[in-house]
Structure formats: structure tokens, C-alpha cells
Amino acid sequence: MIINTGMRTDIPAFYFEWFMNRIREGYVLVRNPYRQDWITRYELDPDVVDCIAFCTKNPAPMLKYIDELKRFHQYWFVTITPYGKDVELNVSPKEQVMQNFITLSKAIGINCIGWRYDPIFIDSTYTLERHLSDFETMCRTLSGYTEVCVISFIDIYEKVARNFPQARTVTPQERVAIGKAFAEIGQRYGISIKACAEGNDLAPFGVDCNGCMTQETFEAAIGCSLDIPKKKSQRAECSCVLGTDIGAYDTCAHFCRYCYANTNRENVRRNIRLHDPNSPSLVGTLCEGETFHPAEQVSWINNQLSFF
Template identity: 80%
Template structure:
């Protein structure tokens, strides 16, 4: 199976000590966000964990632990955008993150790192022209250190509307302009542009619309065929094979204005205060009378079908 660490929060950026403690302990406990009394235990063992999936805006705190994670296959998505602290208050400067991206790529391998440039929104500061210009500058720096850049456009969930009321939907024509320009730039720098849950509208312009965190993504990273069980995706247009997430909502300290995973700043601050790096939970502790359910975990790697 693949252990996902990054759809609810940014574990590498804020909880690397906790994560490494869980790796050393060999297990983690996770509360179901929609049913907090349902607790699942996942074994963190290379015998049943085919890959660790990371999504982060700041890989730096985890770089010193990469040697200790060598027993595991890994795949990293690192989000790097042109936005400043007006939008991403606690994200390091993009120049710093790009340097850390390069260090990460050199360590885990170019097939195990992907760049995310999302969500894309447009306003008077972050114009179409600026997105295209900044994207090319980033491609120039990251060329050779990743083969993939995933893009998506802002989704105006209720949380996003509340925390970022100025945001507006990107129009179909703006999407085409960006998709076409990014695909052309990507070709020049050896970077395939993939769209995340955006349908097939950008396919005619050279964007790969088959999905981002796909079966093939992880097979390439691992170097072997994966027998991934079929699952029902939360969104019909999503081809993501990531399912098991050990994170928790309302815990990401980046406090990006477009974030769908944080309800508000007060919740985040409270949960970060409750975080204990020694706890098996990302937030809180096991309460008296609570029952732990053991996850059914199976190895997906087909050792008979290696890509190498």
C-alpha cells in the first residue's frame, strides 16, 4: 500500500520530528476526520508499505532524515508557486524552496519528485502574463530535476470563499491560455505538464490530462509494477491512487488563503498547540475507552515485474 502524508496537512514542513518518531515506532494512529471516534492503526513497515507519498510546500525539515527513510520507496510532490506572503504567509521564498527541491531530487532521484504549480488564480497582482513569465523562470531552474509539473485552478470551496473572498473562478479562456503556454514552456525544459482533476479541456494544447498521482506515477518511482486495488475516487475526474492519509485537517501552519484543508486560523493554532511529537496521533492522545482498529494492509509491489 501507499501511505499518504499530505492531503490534509504539510507533515514535512511542520511535523517532521513526529513523523520520524512514528517511523521508528513502526506504526501511526489516525482519527477519521468525519468520525473522530473511529481510530485506525497503520503499520509503518517496508514489508507492507510500498511507498511513502509526500506533499509539501517546504521539504527542508525532512532533508536531514532522508538517509533514515532509505528503506522506503518515496514519491514527493513539492508545491512551488509565484505567490508572496500576501497569499502564502508562512511559506519560504520560492527561491529557497527550489534549491531544496533540487537537493531532494538529487537524493531520492528525479523520478521520485514532482512539482506542483497550484492552485492557479488570477487577479491584478498575479496576472496571466505574470504566471507565464514566472513559470518559465521556475522551469529554467528546475529543469533536469523533475520530469513533471502538475497544475490545477482554484476551486472555490466554502472554506476558500470564507478565507479568500477576493478569489474568483478562472475562466475557460484563461485556462486555455495558461495550459497552452505552460505546455509549450514545459516542452522546452523537458517537463511534462499534467492537469489535476481538470477534465480533458487542456489535452488539445499539449497538457497530459490523465491524472497526477496515478498508478503509473508510483510505478515509475518504485521501478516495479503495482497491483493497486480499485477504489472509488471522491471526485469522478480524479485518477489519484492515494487513499490512506495519516494527516489531520486544521493543522497546516502555512495558512495559505486558498487552502481547503484549514477551516480557520484559530483551529490551526489550537491543534498545533495540542500536537505532541511523542504521540501516536498527529493531534491529541488516545482517550480512555477508545478502540483502535487495525488497518488491512497489503503489499502491492509485484516483484516479478520490475522495470529495471
């Protein structure tokens, strides 16, 4: 199975001490975000966890633990965008994140790391022309340290509309212009462009529209084939192997205005106060009378040699 750490929050950036305590103790408790009384225990054991997937805007706090994590297969997505503090309040400077990306790539290998440039939105500051210019600058820096960049366009979910009311949907014409230009730029720097949950509209321009966290992505990172059970994706347009997420909503302190995982800042601050690095769960701990349910966990590795 695959353990995911990044759909609900940024664990490497803010909860790295807690995560490493969970790794050392060998298990984690996760509350169902839609049913708080349902708590699942997952064993963090390489015999059943085939890969840990990380999604982060700041891998720096985890770099000192990379050797300790090497008993697990890993795949990292690091998000680097052109946005400033007006949009991504607490995200580290882009130049610093790119250098940390390079350090991480050297440590884990180019097949185990990808770059995310998303969500893409357009306004008077972050114009189409700026996106193209900044994207090429980032490609030039990251070339040779990743072979993939995932893009997606902003979705105006209810939380996004509330926290970022100025945001607008990117038009079909703008999507095509960005997808076509990014594919051409990426080709020059050895970086293929993948679209995340955007349909197939960009495929004619050289964008891979087959998903980002796909079976092939994890097989390349692990170095062998996987027999992944078929299950329904969270979104109809998403073909990714999302795995099991051990994070929690309303806990990410980056405070990006486009975030779909935070309801509001006060909820985040409250949950941060409830966080205990020594607790088996990310927010709070078991209350009196609460019990957990052990997850059904099996390895998906079929032990066949891979061409990766």
C-alpha cells in the first residue's frame, strides 16, 4: 500500500517531528475527516507500506531525516510557484525551496521526486507572460534534478471562494496557451509536463494527461511492479493512486489563499494548539472511551523485475 502525507496538510514543513516519532514507533492514528469518531490505525512498516508519498512546499525540515527514512521507498512532490507573500503567506523564498529541492533530489534520486507548479491562476500581477517567464527560470534551475512538472489550474471550491474572492477561473484559451508553452519550455530542459485532473484538452500540445501520482510514477520510484487494487478515485477526472492520507484538514500554516484544505485561519490556529508531537494522531489524542480500528494493509509489490 501507499501512505500519503500531503492531500490535507504539509507534514514535512510543519509536523516533521511528529512524523518521525510515528515512523520510529511504527504506527499512526488517523481520524476520518467526515466522521471524527472513526479512527484508523495504520502500521508504518516497510513490509506493508510500499511507498510514502510526500507533498510539500518546504522539504527543508525533513532533509536531516532522509537517511533514517531510506528503509522506506519514497516519492516526493515539491510545489514551487511564482507567487509571493500576497498569495502564499508563509511559504519560504522560491530560490531557497529550489536549492532544497536539488539537495533532496541528489539524496533520493531523480525518479523519486517531481515538481508541482500549481494551482495556476491569472490576474494583473501574475499574468500569462509572467507565468511563462518564471516557469522557464525555474526549469533552468531544476533541470537535471527532476524529469516531471505537474500543472493544474485553480478550482474555485467553496473554501477557495471564501478565502480568495478575487480568484477567477482560467479561461480555456489561457489554459491552452499555458499548456502549449510549458510543454515547449519543459522539452528544452528535459522536464515533461503532466496535467493534474484537467481532462485531455492539453494532450495535443505535448502535455501528459494520464495523471500525476500514477501507478507508473510509483513503480519508477520503487523499482518494481505493483498490483494495485482498483478503487474509485476521489474525483471522476483523477486517475491517480492517491493512497491513504495520514494528515488532517485545517492544519496547514502556509495560509495560501487558494488552499482547499483550510476552512479559515482560526481553525488552523486551534488545531496547531492541539497538536502534540508525541501523540499518535496529528491533532489531539484519543479521548476516554474512544477506540481505533486497525487498517487492512498488504503490500502491492508483485516482486517482478521492473524496467525502471
